[in-house]
Amino acid sequence: MGISVRHLLGIEQLTPTDITTILDLAESYVDLNRQANKHSNILAGLTQINMFFENSTRTQASFELAGKRMGADVMNMALGASSIKKGETLIDTALTLNAMNPDLLVVRHPQSGAVDLLSEKVNCAVLNAGDGRHEHPTQALLDALTIRRAKGRLHRLSVAICGDIAHSRVARSNIFLLNKMESRIRLIAPQTLLPVGIDKFGVEVFHDMNEGLEGVDVVMMLRLQRERMDGAFIPSEREYYHRWGLDAKKLANAKPDAIIMHPGPMNRGVEIDGDIADDVTRSVIQEQVEMGVAVRMAAMHLLADGLRATKQEDATC
Ligand code: NCD
Numbered sequence: 001m002g003i004s005v006r007h008l009l010g011i012e013q014l015t016p017t018d019i020t021t022i023l024d025l026a027e028s029y030v031d032l033n034r035q036a037n038k039h040s041n042i043l044a045g046l047t048q049i050n051m052f053f054e055n056s057t058r059t060q061a062s063f064e065l066a067g068k069r070m071g072a073d074v075m076n077m078a079l080g081a082s083s084i085k086k087g088e089t090l091i092d093t094a095l096t097l098n099a100m101n102p103d104l105l106v107v108r109h110p111q112s113g114a115v116d117l118l119s120e121k122v123n124c125a126v127l128n129a130g131d132g133r134h135e136h137p138t139q140a141l142l143d144a145l146t147i148r149r150a151k152g153r154l155h156r157l158s159v160a161i162c163g164d165i166a167h168s169r170v171a172r173s174n175i176f177l178l179n180k181m182e183s184r185i186r187l188i189a190p191q192t193l194l195p196v197g198i199d200k201f202g203v204e205v206f207h208d209m210n211e212g213l214e215g216v217d218v219v220m221m222l223r224l225q226r227e228r229m230d231g232a233f234i235p236s237e238r239e240y241y242h243r244w245g246l247d248a249k250k251l252a253n254a255k256p257d258a259i260i261m262h263p264g265p266m267n268r269g270v271e272i273d274g275d276i277a278d279d280v281t282r283s284v285i286q287e288q289v290e291m292g293v294a295v296r297m298a299a300m301h302l303l304a305d306g307l308r309a310t311k312q313e314d315a316t317c
Pocket of ligand 1: 058059130136139169170222223225263264265
């Protein structure tokens with residue numbers, strides 16, 4: 001079974017069936033990744049290039065490991081040292097790489113829409129590893145896998161997404177995904193950290209943590225993304241923690257078995273209390289990282305199947 005897209009640019013373009021297909025296949029990779037021998041040869045002979053125009057720890061490591069475990073030739077572009085610094089445009093860099101015949105291109109870029117643009121210029125499958133404030137599809141998929149494993153389903157759950165929503169591609173991709181899978185979404189944030197036009201997103205908005213967390217199944221915290229802010233959006237970190245940071249008292253409003261999530265990197269004592277983040281009876285933050293590798297393996301596997309099918313069709317034409 002395949003998926004309906006050639007590239008993984010965002011959750012917006014996926015159908016609920018695509019999402020389920022990716023998550024079901026990812027389950028088999030969770031099993032593989034827990035074995036001593038973690039190798040498959042699904043991507044053998046294929047070339048994967050990771051282009052990160054923005055810093056990343058877990059996403060880049062996760063894509064690299066995913067490709068290597070499936071037997072691809074993986075290359076990480078050291079963009080600090082590349083022609084980007086010499087003024088080459090994104091498109092020229094893409095065309096240069098395209099001439100090397102990669103099969104999978106994993107791209108993170110600070111500008112929203114840059115990855116979509118790039119996908120129009122190359123012949124391979126492109127995976128968006130986060131573009132500006134736009135989308136971060138593999139993060140939403142790994143979050144969904146984590147939720148599905150903890151709660152047994154993705155529909156009819158109440159999920160709170162809290163904090164800096166305005167600057168968060170993780171929030172946008174999660175909103176698309178949870179809406180498609182028919183869960184209820186609550187956004188909890190100060191007015192200054194909500195995107196304009198949020199009312200069109202099919203969400204409920206709260207400006208108070210205690211109220212917003214009442215009875216939820218999942219609490220997803222977001223990092224204050226200072227690198228994307230121009231100007232001051234909050235009075236002070238201390239004040240922010242007091243009103244919006246997740247601590248035991250605020251968490252007591254959620255269901256007793258509610259899980260706690262965070263995409264990382266975390267600011268302990270700013271958006272989340274360190275002890276809560278480390279409480280393995282509630283927090284699934286480490287599991288999210290584990291699911292990240294499996295979901296990226298599944299996504300690249302399905303896109304590679306699509307590539308092979310297209311090549312076969314071309315050959316028989
Ligand atoms: C997120 C990102 O880069 O958008 N992190 C991640 O991919 N693990 C969230 C963030 O940076 O806060």
